Amino acid sequence: MTNTITWARVKSPWVLHFNSGACNGCDIEIVALLTPKYDVERFGIKLEPSPRHADVLLVTGCVTQQCAERLKRVYDQMPQPKFVVAIGACACSGGVFEGNYNVVGGVDKIIPVTAYIPGCPPRPEAIIDGAVKLLNALNPPKPKKQPKKAEPAKEAAKPAAEPQIVVAQPEAKPVMEAKHDGKQ
Amino acid sequence: MANNEVDIVKVIESKFGSKVQVQPGLLGTAAINTNGLHREVLKAMVEADAKTGITAITGLDLGANLGVIFHVHTEKGFFGLRAEVPKEKPRLQTITDIIPGALFHELEVSDLFGIMFDGNELKGHFLLSENWPEGIFPLRKDVNPAEVKLGPSPPEEKIPEDKKIVKFIIGPQHPALLEPEKFSVTVEGEVVTKVEPRIGYVHRGIEKSAETRTYVQDVYLVERVCGICNACHAHGFVGAVEKILKTDVPPRAKYLRVIALELNRLHSHLLTLGHAGLEIGYETLFQYFWRDREPIMDLIELTSGNRVYASLMTIGGVRRDLKDTDIPKIKTTLSDLKKKLPFYRKVYTDEPSIRARMQNEGVLAKEDAIKLCVVGPVARGSGYDIDVRKDDPYEAYGEIPFKEIVYKTGDTWARMNVRMDELEESINIIEYALDNMPKGPFRVDVPRYVPIGEAIHRVEAPRGELFYYVKGNGSASPERVKIRTPTYANIPAFLKTAIGENIADVPPNFVSLDPCFSCTDR
Amino acid sequence: MAVDFWLIARILIFPGFTFILLLTLFCDWIERKLEARIQNRVGPMVAGPAGLFQPLADFIKLLTKEEIEPRNAKKIVFKFAPLAAFAMMVFAMCFLPIDGGSVISTSGFPGDLVVILTFSTIASFMLFLSGWASSNPYGTISSARVLTQFLGYDIPLFILALTPAFIAGSLSIFAIASYQVTKVVPFIIMAPWAFILFLITIQAELEKDPFDVPDAESELVGGIETEYTGAKLAFLHLTRDVQIVFGAALIVELFLGGPYGPVIGGLPAFWYSLWFVLKLLAVVIVTEYVTTLFARLRIDQVLSANWKIILPLAVLSLMLTVAMITWVYPVL
Numbered sequence A: 001m002t003n004t005i006t007w008a009r010v011k012s013p014w015v016l017h018f019n020s021g022a023c024n025g026c027d028i029e030i031v032a033l034l035t036p037k038y039d040v041e042r043f044g045i046k047l048e049p050s051p052r053h054a055d056v057l058l059v060t061g062c063v064t065q066q067c068a069e070r071l072k073r074v075y076d077q078m079p080q081p082k083f084v085v086a087i088g089a090c091a092c093s094g095g096v097f098e099g100n101y102n103v104v105g106g107v108d109k110i111i112p113v114t115a116y117i118p119g120c121p122p123r124p125e126a127i128i129d130g131a132v133k134l135l136n137a138l139n140p141p142k143p144k145k146q147p148k149k150a151e152p153a154k155e156a157a158k159p160a161a162e163p164q165i166v167v168a169q170p171e172a173k174p175v176m177e178a179k180h181d182g183k184q
Numbered sequence B: 001m002a003n004n005e006v007d008i009v010k011v012i013e014s015k016f017g018s019k020v021q022v023q024p025g026l027l028g029t030a031a032i033n034t035n036g037l038h039r040e041v042l043k044a045m046v047e048a049d050a051k052t053g054i055t056a057i058t059g060l061d062l063g064a065n066l067g068v069i070f071h072v073h074t075e076k077g078f079f080g081l082r083a084e085v086p087k088e089k090p091r092l093q094t095i096t097d098i099i100p101g102a103l104f105h106e107l108e109v110s111d112l113f114g115i116m117f118d119g120n121e122l123k124g125h126f127l128l129s130e131n132w133p134e135g136i137f138p139l140r141k142d143v144n145p146a147e148v149k150l151g152p153s154p155p156e157e158k159i160p161e162d163k164k165i166v167k168f169i170i171g172p173q174h175p176a177l178l179e180p181e182k183f184s185v186t187v188e189g190e191v192v193t194k195v196e197p198r199i200g201y202v203h204r205g206i207e208k209s210a211e212t213r214t215y216v217q218d219v220y221l222v223e224r225v226c227g228i229c230n231a232c233h234a235h236g237f238v239g240a241v242e243k244i245l246k247t248d249v250p251p252r253a254k255y256l257r258v259i260a261l262e263l264n265r266l267h268s269h270l271l272t273l274g275h276a277g278l279e280i281g282y283e284t285l286f287q288y289f290w291r292d293r294e295p296i297m298d299l300i301e302l303t304s305g306n307r308v309y310a311s312l313m314t315i316g317g318v319r320r321d322l323k324d325t326d327i328p329k330i331k332t333t334l335s336d337l338k339k340k341l342p343f344y345r346k347v348y349t350d351e352p353s354i355r356a357r358m359q360n361e362g363v364l365a366k367e368d369a370i371k372l373c374v375v376g377p378v379a380r381g382s383g384y385d386i387d388v389r390k391d392d393p394y395e396a397y398g399e400i401p402f403k404e405i406v407y408k409t410g411d412t413w414a415r416m417n418v419r420m421d422e423l424e425e426s427i428n429i430i431e432y433a434l435d436n437m438p439k440g441p442f443r444v445d446v447p448r449y450v451p452i453g454e455a456i457h458r459v460e461a462p463r464g465e466l467f468y469y470v471k472g473n474g475s476a477s478p479e480r481v482k483i484r485t486p487t488y489a490n491i492p493a494f495l496k497t498a499i500g501e502n503i504a505d506v507p508p509n510f511v512s513l514d515p516c517f518s519c520t521d522r
Numbered sequence C: 001m002a003v004d005f006w007l008i009a010r011i012l013i014f015p016g017f018t019f020i021l022l023l024t025l026f027c028d029w030i031e032r033k034l035e036a037r038i039q040n041r042v043g044p045m046v047a048g049p050a051g052l053f054q055p056l057a058d059f060i061k062l063l064t065k066e067e068i069e070p071r072n073a074k075k076i077v078f079k080f081a082p083l084a085a086f087a088m089m090v091f092a093m094c095f096l097p098i099d100g101g102s103v104i105s106t107s108g109f110p111g112d113l114v115v116i117l118t119f120s121t122i123a124s125f126m127l128f129l130s131g132w133a134s135s136n137p138y139g140t141i142s143s144a145r146v147l148t149q150f151l152g153y154d155i156p157l158f159i160l161a162l163t164p165a166f167i168a169g170s171l172s173i174f175a176i177a178s179y180q181v182t183k184v185v186p187f188i189i190m191a192p193w194a195f196i197l198f199l200i201t202i203q204a205e206l207e208k209d210p211f212d213v214p215d216a217e218s219e220l221v222g223g224i225e226t227e228y229t230g231a232k233l234a235f236l237h238l239t240r241d242v243q244i245v246f247g248a249a250l251i252v253e254l255f256l257g258g259p260y261g262p263v264i265g266g267l268p269a270f271w272y273s274l275w276f277v278l279k280l281l282a283v284v285i286v287t288e289y290v291t292t293l294f295a296r297l298r299i300d301q302v303l304s305a306n307w308k309i310i311l312p313l314a315v316l317s318l319m320l321t322v323a324m325i326t327w328v329y330p331v332l
Helices: A002-011 A025-032 A065-077 A089-093 A124-138 B006-019 B038-048 B100-113 B206-210 B215-223 B230-245 B251-279 B283-304 B324-350 B352-358 B366-371 B412-435 B486-497 B503-512 B517-521 C005-012 C017-038 C054-063 C075-093 C112-133 C137-168 C173-182 C192-205 C230-255 C268-293 C299-328
Strands: A014-019 A056-060 A083-087 A115-117 B021-024 B030-033 B053-062 B065-074 B077-086 B091-093 B116-118 B165-170 B182-188 B191-198 B453-461 B464-472 B478-484
Touching (some): A014 A065, B006 B038, B006 B077, B053 B100, B065 B464, B077 B091, B100 B116, B165 C137, B182 B503, B191 B503, B206 B215, B206 B478, B215 B230, B230 B251, B251 B453, B251 B503, B283 B324, B324 B412, B366 B486, B486 B503, C017 C054, C017 C075, C112 C137, C137 C173, C137 C192, C137 C230, C137 C299, C173 C230, C192 C268
Parallel strands (some): A014 A056, B091 B116
Antiparallel strands (some): B021 B030, B453 B464
16 A cells, blocks of 8 residues: 555656746756656656645745745645755755855755755756656665665665765655644 | 937036036946936936936945946937935935836835935835845945844735735745746736735845956856846846956957857747746647757757856857857757747737737837836837847947847737747847858957956847946956846836736736846846 | 445446546546647656556545645635535536446436536536635635636536437437437537537536636636645546546537447447447547647636627527427428
């Protein structure tokens, strides 16, 4: 039963895109993912309008002071289980704007981040690669014939040898959560 | 350069005599020290030329005083009006009654420098965040941003539960907007009565941080004001610095810059045209436009090495040359795109749902366009024919023939059509530049320390006129960098055209203005 | 009271609940792939062969998400309106002849056409209630649009649905469907004007482009679904999908001869179900094609299209059909 649930969650990750003060470069590349050349609908990824419908929050931008609280609020509105992907150098650490006034710098100062995709901006191929790595970490595919396949979930616990994409352990185990009542 | 500027200068000299000092050839056509008479000088200019408008208002920290430069454009020239106020009592009189388009510029100077304009008082914060403390003005030289203590955020405003009038918020997170800004739209039923913007969500303090980085680092910083029109930002900065340095850019570099700028325009217009499709619920059109945008991104990658941030401009020329073996590839891609343009034009003209949604909506009359000082396709869609490439040619635009596209009706449909036609013009410009590219070096060496001086540079970005003011102080970092982006000038027009519309028409109207909030907030 | 296992099997498995659910998910997959191909893309590929299980994965994932209820929502309505809407739609489907008989009975009863149209109206009303109960400004405005739209378009829908009833001389769906095959040609050939108008009206009832105003993402974020999460959202989505299947099934029954078609040896029930499914898929493909090809109209344009164009044309079409019945068809 749990296998089916994990399978369903991994095959149907709905994303919400939030721009927390970005220059638009990463956002354009995210929107380009939906277009014919890259087409992430193959993976079941749908761009959702409302935070309540989404599983994955894609954050771009260096988190300006004005956006910091809104980002936290959007994150809180999403139902569990949820994941956060920080896209772009600015979202990972503040990028070029690190140290400016009005800039918090880095999404992980506000909300917990599951995956970082660096780049300025990262190519759509890199974003897809990061997304697929995140999905595989949640539901590792069955090992094929090679004997030395490393388990991505365990590897993330140590500091990543591969600095490109760090996939941390997702914060919620994929089990059915108790129903909440009257919680906003 | 502008022609016939002597008229306005003569008018001012005859009216004000020795009370003002005119420095011809500086900051455009001339710089005028107004000595407290900025309102009178501006009124005289407006009377002499009805097309006078404000391009930007730059604030400066001059030590004991705070300086203000009103960058004024007329049909016959481009002027800088200087005013100074002491730091203890920074008050100036507003000019919004003479030129309504100065509203946003004055509010920004109040917010960042602390100069209060009588008659246009700033309430709260305009660009800075809500938890920024009062009384500290970040762009003054004595303020170190690292030491500023941020206050707590003010409480949420309660939306009143009125039965009839609903105020709903097109908020920071919204599927229609790629970027966060807050627009409080007051509606009665389905009709919009007022739109109140709150900008500053993307304010990253670029102008201040440009003062602490070197000129070369600033090229890369300033490029990241906006991912879509990045080549134009880089070019604006580089052009201004080269004017202070009095560098002669080699002709080959000029042509290569033109190619980079026009490729930028192509991908930006395709982006907007597709995005407009999304707003009116036409996903298929959005997918088709973005599918055809990908070859242009491949071209940008071919010429510069990166898909989005071309980073081709550098002070003294361009960073790399164009190989002759690449030219056939560029030409094939462009001719493929050119063959698809008639299909898209037919869609825009014949498709009934597009015409139903876009024609006669969001009309901006020509007089309003002039008074609100709008720029770019928004102005050209209303019959106001300004285009920096024609009015004040830079780089190689003076030698390349092309048409300026102007539509007279001023509605959403006209603005989108301007962009559609400009696609073809851009392709023609690139092909001409490729055919007539001079040989020679593509870059010259420039000194690292820029002497004391100031210069302005204007670029026709895809969204309109982009304005840069750079002041050098002899060191390796600029003293002041001022950026006035086209969307900043166009948002007041949106606030006006949205009134009286259906809610459903607000997104297409908005997209036709082609907003880029990272440009607006910097 | 004896427990009729046969009836329970028919209700739960075939052609009842499970069949309707699987058919709905399959139609959802067809729609997504068709939309993707028209847009030059590929569509879902990873969940199952050629993405066949994508709608199933969406459904299961939504069932297991956390349920969040806003503090200001109206509790009971918020909790039960999506489920009620889904139940009404499935119940309405149960009256349609699928394999020669419907889920509930083998021959229907006179007037069941009116009954199922009423059920579908009630289901749409439940959708309106679910948007209103979430007390979110986007939900409220969107639910007002849903109400105006489906109430307005119900009138031409009823009138146009009466056209086949007039020709067949009966208000029973079974009679209408079998009349087309046993006595004359399907009504799509006999009354094509009614078919075209019915297609447009169904497109408006189902809130698909160019009439998908209540779901306008660019203005209203999520529409009536904005505040919903978890299982309630899953049922809202399912209701919409079952509505599409129901609309297509209505067209099949009223204009294309229902499940009745040539039986080429073997069990008639099998062939009837096959013809039903094939005709249904054809209609779904046509409506999805129309959806992708048009932009979205404004709400006032949608309403004026109704009152000024569709409704008068529907009345005219009914008059034309009655005239044809009285004077032309007896001659043919």
